[in-house]
Each structure stands twice: as structure tokens, then as C-alpha cells.
Amino acid sequence: xxxxxxxxxxxxxxxxxxxxxxxxxxxxxxxxxxxxxxxxxxxxxxxxxxxxxxxxxxxxxxxxxxxxxxxxxxxxxxxxxxxxxxxxxxxxxxxxxxxxxxxxxxxxxxxxxxxxxxxxxxxxxxxxxxxxxxxxxxxxxxxxxxxxxxxxxxxxxxxxxxxxxxxxxxxxxxxxxxxxxxxxxxxxxxxxxxxxxxxxxxxxxxxxxxxxxxxxxxxxxxxxxxxxxxxxxxxxxxxxxxxxxxxxxxxxxxxxxxxxxxxxxxxxx
Amino acid sequence: xxxxxxxxxxxxxxxxxxxxxxxxxxxxxxxxxxxxxxxxxxxxxxxxxxxxxxxxxxxxxxxxxxxxxxxxxxxxxxxxxxxxxxxxxxxxxxxxxxxxxxxxxxxxxxxxxxxxxxxxxxxxxxxxxxxxxxxxxxxxxxxxxxxxxxxxxxxxxxxxxxxxxxxxxxxxxxxxxxxxxxxxxxxxxxxxxxxxxxxxxxxxxxxxxxxxxxxxxxxxxxxxxxxxxxxxxxxxxxxxxxxxxxxxxxxxxxxxxxxxxxxxxxxxx
Amino acid sequence: xxxxxxxxxxxxxxxxxxxxxxxxxxxxxxxxxxxxxxxxxxxxxxxxxxxxxxxxxxxxxxxxxxxxxxxxxxxxxxxxxxxxxxxxxxxxxxxxxxxxxxxxxxxxxxxxxxxxxxxxxxxxxxxxxxxxxxxxxxxxxxxxxxxxxxxxxxxxxxxxxxxxxxxxxxxxxxxxxxxxxxxxxxxxxxxxxxxxxxxxxxxxxxxxxxxxxxxxxxxxxxxxxxxxxxxxxxxxxxxxxxxxxxxxxxxxxxxxxxxxxxxxxxxxx
Numbered sequence: 001x002x003x004x005x006x007x008x009x010x011x012x013x014x015x016x017x018x019x020x021x022x023x024x025x026x027x028x029x030x031x032x033x034x035x036x037x038x039x040x041x042x043x044x045x046x047x048x049x050x051x052x053x054x055x056x057x058x059x060x061x062x063x064x065x066x067x068x069x070x071x072x073x074x075x076x077x078x079x080x081x082x083x084x085x086x087x088x089x090x091x092x093x094x095x096x097x098x099x100x101x102x103x104x105x106x107x108x109x110x111x112x113x114x115x116x117x118x119x120x121x122x123x124x125x126x127x128x129x130x131x132x133x134x135x136x137x138x139x140x141x142x143x144x145x146x147x148x149x150x151x152x153x154x155x156x157x158x159x160x161x162x163x164x165x166x167x168x169x170x171x172x173x174x175x176x177x178x179x180x181x182x183x184x185x186x187x188x189x190x191x192x193x194x195x196x197x198x199x200x201x202x203x204x205x206x207x208x209x210x211x212x213x214x215x216x217x218x219x220x221x222x223x224x225x226x227x228x229x230x231x232x233x234x235x236x237x238x239x240x241x242x243x244x245x246x247x248x249x250x251x252x253x254x255x256x257x258x259x260x261x262x263x264x265x266x267x268x269x
Numbered sequence: 270x271x272x273x274x275x276x277x278x279x280x281x282x283x284x285x286x287x288x289x290x291x292x293x294x295x296x297x298x299x300x301x302x303x304x305x306x307x308x309x310x311x312x313x314x315x316x317x318x319x320x321x322x323x324x325x326x327x328x329x330x331x332x333x334x335x336x337x338x339x340x341x342x343x344x345x346x347x348x349x350x351x352x353x354x355x356x357x358x359x360x361x362x363x364x365x366x367x368x369x370x371x372x373x374x375x376x377x378x379x380x381x382x383x384x385x386x387x388x389x390x391x392x393x394x395x396x397x398x399x400x401x402x403x404x405x406x407x408x409x410x411x412x413x414x415x416x417x418x419x420x421x422x423x424x425x426x427x428x429x430x431x432x433x434x435x436x437x438x439x440x441x442x443x444x445x446x447x448x449x450x451x452x453x454x455x456x457x458x459x460x461x462x463x464x465x466x467x468x469x470x471x472x473x474x475x476x477x478x479x480x481x482x483x484x485x486x487x488x489x490x491x492x493x494x495x496x497x498x499x500x501x502x503x504x505x506x507x508x509x510x511x512x513x514x515x516x517x518x519x520x521x522x523x524x525x526x527x528x529x530x531x532x533x534x535x536x537x538x
Numbered sequence: 539x540x541x542x543x544x545x546x547x548x549x550x551x552x553x554x555x556x557x558x559x560x561x562x563x564x565x566x567x568x569x570x571x572x573x574x575x576x577x578x579x580x581x582x583x584x585x586x587x588x589x590x591x592x593x594x595x596x597x598x599x600x601x602x603x604x605x606x607x608x609x610x611x612x613x614x615x616x617x618x619x620x621x622x623x624x625x626x627x628x629x630x631x632x633x634x635x636x637x638x639x640x641x642x643x644x645x646x647x648x649x650x651x652x653x654x655x656x657x658x659x660x661x662x663x664x665x666x667x668x669x670x671x672x673x674x675x676x677x678x679x680x681x682x683x684x685x686x687x688x689x690x691x692x693x694x695x696x697x698x699x700x701x702x703x704x705x706x707x708x709x710x711x712x713x714x715x716x717x718x719x720x721x722x723x724x725x726x727x728x729x730x731x732x733x734x735x736x737x738x739x740x741x742x743x744x745x746x747x748x749x750x751x752x753x754x755x756x757x758x759x760x761x762x763x764x765x766x767x768x769x770x771x772x773x774x775x776x777x778x779x780x781x782x783x784x785x786x787x788x789x790x791x792x793x794x795x796x797x798x799x800x801x802x803x804x805x806x807x
Contacts, residue, residue: 031589032301032570032573032589033573033574033577033587033589034574035301035302036302036303036305036306036467036468036574039302039467039468040466040467040512040513040516043464043465043466043467043512044465044511044512044513050372051300051301051302051342051343052343052372053343054343054344054345054346054378056377056378057376057377057378057379060375060376060377061375061376064375074589074590074591074592075592076345076592076614076616077592077616078345103588103590106598106599107590107595107598107599108594108595108598109592109594109595110595195581196581196582197578198574198577198578198581198587199574199577240790241790241794242582242789242790242791242792242793242794243578243581243582243789243790243793244578244582244785244786244787244788244789244790244793245786245787245789245790247513247578247786247789248513248514248516248786249514250513251511251512251513251514251516252509252510252511252512252513252514254511255465255511255512255513256510256511301570304570304571305571305572305574305575305736305737308571308737309735309736309781309782309785312733312734312735312736312781313734313780313781313782318571319641320569320571320611320612321612321641321645322612323612323613323615323647325646325647326645326646326647326648329644329645329646330644330645333644345614347614347615516782517782517783517785517786518782518783519782520780520781520782520783520785521778521779521780521781521782521783522780523780524734524780524781524782525780
């Protein structure tokens, strides 16, 4: 497949249309802090959120869903069981699923769970540099949810993870890196205000699941998710006074984003 | 009781004043996605939210509360026990309670729980057409939280449920239907942006509990809740750029809604 | 230490700078309704939120965090265990921690837990008058989360609690009272719109943990937290149409608050 920046920009535009046309059903097993924002981001994008996260339902639903997000932010014991169910069912049924190993490394319960979920081969892994390094088994994790490593420091780890999972890995930062082991893209959009709103990163994982739900090209889906999300952030920043109005404008911008704006602003290399 | 549209509009106006004057205490046992929005909707309306949802507290509190909402959106095992407690205590103590059987049909745990809660005779049942049909025992449920059936297709089911519970049933959709088996109203207010904000339906259940907390006329309370809520949505739409600014404007509109606006906009037949 | 209003205003200004310079890591074990708003308030302030609230992680993390909030709003059984862990670890490691005994008195599970956590000697206790009186063991609690007692009625109880914990106690209301048993301050800022947004009080507890994370002077930290928070609310009110736009403007105001505004508006006696 051609992976030039020009092709990736065009696939981003066409996948955004696909998401809006098909409203992929995105199951989220995610943390208590960001469920609301995540659902609103999916709705603004044109996807259909479903926060099905209890044992006995999470597995069966992963077979129905177009895509699944598993985010380790506040993993209660019930959620951990639901995550195992959903990951296995998604892998078995061919539903693409995204793993966001929030704050692993320093925190023992989620770190053990992340290692376990790695064996179920997530379609996409998304994290900041410290989380990706920890997920690779090489680091000691960051400071809570904040990365203490640079994105480029995590690229080798990202490639190794892709080698193990056979999927895509995205490292978030000022410039995001997406790799599937064979191809790599660097994505330069976004705004620092996204880091001043809780769930700025977590909701992106759900958006990746939405895009992965409309195409089998998961590399292009991941690039499209990051680019659409971060271009919307740039549009929102122009309308914002601070983090409160930014979050509101971001949902508006995501709902109103058009192909011309994506083409004019996308920074992919 | 007179059930003409004109009388229902006037009872809506007077019940809105009652809610603001008495600030009914509304206990919510609701899903993790919408707790924040639901509490903010109740506060904007003039009611007093209390999210008391753990076993050992949910039952006793249902005796103190003016109204109770039980929403099956993300029913953890602890919440399921709390829901049983709250439903039984509410029925025993005469506290009106609203059941919102979110996404039942396809999902086994909540479907079984909904059937069990039905026997406790909810004062008001609120759902989209697919949920109401599933609650009646006749359907296979919708697609996650989205209805795949039309509102009118669910009216017979709604009537049968009212016959079993002795209460009121509300079917949400472009035109909402409210029935207690004897009377029926069709409510034409609202805006599609409400479906682009998570909790747009869930918070309405809490508003119904607030209105039911200030009158023994639960049919009028349900009509008032739907009408006030949906008229506020129309006011908000005029000030919104997209779903983000709509949610903000909706809370402002709910807090500022006056009798003249309700009378000028209410569409009841 | 000098405790004149003038000195407290200057320490408020300098502690706000400290928070922004050091971005204290604030662990929150808080209720499901307000996690999102609380995290956004901390981010707007310039602190780093981490909602680590499961057993096995909450304790170890309390040793890493700069400050800890324990809020009893929706205490699931898992959270209760995490709260015990976090409180003990914080006390052992010298991490300042804030206890917010939401709605204790009427509700049995959290009331027993609050009594237990009292023995771990919280650095700061924050509540409305009814909660503070109940925490002192003298009252029957309020009406859900709303105070039914006046702030001044709770001052003796606050002093007694400070005597037992050796820490600071803050009573929220139209005029807030802060006491450590030896010193007392009355803080007159704020706006009634803060009571129309859920988490208006709960997020303040997290802000106290942030300020306590940058100084060993916990009395000054508590005064600074209340003053910064309530001055931001006043700034936001001027830009708000109702509770929805107020919450948005409040986050913007918190992020943009400068020393001159604090000095011009602070009401401390």
C-alpha cells in the first residue's frame, strides 16, 4: 500500500466520510474520569458510543461492536474482568480493538493486566512515550499519566510492540508517531490545550477504534484518527479563551470538520 | 382528570414552578457516563441531585428522597444490588421512581435485571422504542443505546407495560409518546442535537423523577418533564454551533426557562 | 506565623505561582459524579491530576503523589478499600491529604468510613456545615449533599476536629471558615453559581490537596485554595449566562487568574 503523506491525507478525508456515513458502534471499557467526554467525542465525530463494561456483557458486545477501546485508567476489578472478556472476544471475532495502557509502569495492578492483554494482540496500542516504553517491558513508567520520555525515545519500543502484536502502535506527543513495524508516519498537528483537558488522550483511543471500525487498513485508520482529532483541536484553539471553552469548541470543531480544513492543515511526514 | 393539551401545558408551567420552589431531592442510581451531566441538569432545573448508589445506602436514601432514578446504563454488580434496594424501598415508602432500561434486549445482565425490577412496579418507565419493546418482552432490543424501531411501533408495548406496572410509560423519539394506559399524549418538542450529547436521554429520566417528586399526578409530571426538557433543547439549539456549545447552552436554557417560552413553544397533542 | 489578612493574600498569590511552577501531582479517590470536573479543575489550575483509586495501587501511589484527596461521594466497596490504603500511606509517608466527608450523617456506610478515616488524621478536612458537624460526631447530617446548618454553627465542631486531627478544617458556605484550632480565617469570595454546578465543592477539595502539595504551611495552603477557587468563580460569573456557561468560564478563569485579580478581589478577615 502506498504510504506517502499525500495518500495518507486523502485516506484521512475519505475515512472521515466513512465514519460519518456508517456511524460505527464503538464499545468503550474506559476510565471513570473520561467516559462522558469520550462518548461526546464519538458522538461529535459521528460514531455511536456504547460504554458496555461489565462482565457477562462486555464479551458478547465486542462481537457486535465495530470497534472496541480498552483503557486502563481506573481499572476496577469488575472492569478488569470485562476487559479480558472484551479483548478475547474482539480478537476471536475479528473486531479491531485499541489498548490504551494508561500510567502503566509505576502502578502494579494495571501493569500486570497490560502484560496479559498484550498476549491477546491489540489491533492498535496508543500511549504516551513513557507508557509505550513501559508496555514494551523496558521502562519504569512515567509520572502518573504524564510522559517523562520524549516521543522519539519510544519509537524502538513501538516497533517492537508492533512486531509482537502484529498491529499498529501510536505514540502521542508534540509530534505523534504511528508505526506498524513496516511503515511509519509522523503527525504534526495538535495543540497544547489538548493536554489541559482531561481525556484529551483517552478519547483519541476511542476515535482510533471508530476509524478502525470502517476499514481493514489499520495503519491508515490510526493516522486518520490522530489527524482528524488534532486538526479539530487546532480549529478549537482559535475559538478558545482557556481549557474550559477549548473543550466545548473542540466538540463543535470535530462535528463540523470538513475535508478542506483537513487538507489545508494536515501535517504528515 | 382533564387531559387536554391546553391543561397539560398549564400543568407543565405550574409543575416547573413547583420544582423550582421545592427543589425535590432526586436520588440517581445511574450510569458512569452521564452522572455528571445528569446532576448538572437537575441543578440547572432547580432540583437537588444525590447520586447515592451503593448497597446499604441506596435503600435507606430512597425513603428520604423525593424521587428516584434507576438507569441501567453501566450496571456494576454493586449498583445492581443498590438498584434492587432502592426500587423496593421506593415502592414500599411511596417514593416515585423512574426506570430507564438502557440497551436491554441484546445485553443479558441488564435484561434480566430489568425483568426483575419490573415486578417492583416502577412509577415511570422511560426508554426509546427498542428498549420499550424489549421491556415488554416482545423484542430483541436495539443497537446499543440507539433505537432501531419507530416510536409508534412501541405504543402497544408501552400500554401493556403501563397495565402491568400501574404507572406511566414514556417512549422517546422525534415525537415522544406518554401513556398511563388510559390517557395518551404526543409531545413534539426537542432537537436532534440532544441525540449528539451523551446522556441526552438518560438525564431526562432524572428530570421525570424530579417532576414526579412534586405531584401525585404522574402522567402530568411525565408530560411536564419531557416538555420542559425538550423546549429547553430548542432554546439551546438557537445558541449552539455544534454539540459542545449545545450542551452548555442547554444547561443555561433549562435554568432560565420561563412560563412564556413554555407556552409559546409547547407542542402537545 | 503571621496570619493577618494582608499576609494571607500575599501567601495566596505566591502559592498560586508555586502550584503553576511545580504542577503538584494530585491523587484523587473521588466520586463518580465529579471525577471529570475535578481533573479539569486541577489541569486548569496547573496541577497534575491522577485518579488512582483501586486497591493495590491507591496506597503505593499516595507515596509518590504531592497531595491526596479522599472524597466519600459515591464510595463503592473497592473505593473504600482504596481510601483506607491511600489515607494510611499518605499519613505514613508525610503526603498531605484532604478528606471530604460528603453527605455523612444520614448515610450509614460512609459515616462509619469517615469515623475510621478520622483516626488516620487527615491534613485537611473540608465540608459544608452539616458535614462538619456530623464529622465531629454531634449532628445528624444534612439533606443529601446540601447543608442545612449555617457555617458559624459549625465553627466549634471545626475547632474540635482540628484538635483531634492536628490539621486544618474548612467549612464551606457563603463565607468560608478555615481553622487549625489556633488560627482562623473567614473567606468571603465566591458566587452562588458554584452551587449550581455539580462538583463545585468536591473539586475544591482537590485544589486544597494541590496547594498543600507545595507548602508545609497547610493553613495558608487551605486559605489560598479557597480564595483562588472562589475568586475564579467571581470572574466566571461575569461571563456566564447560566450554570452551563459558568462551568466553562470557571475553568478558563482558573487557568487565566493573575496576581492582580487575586489581590483586587480577595476578601479575607
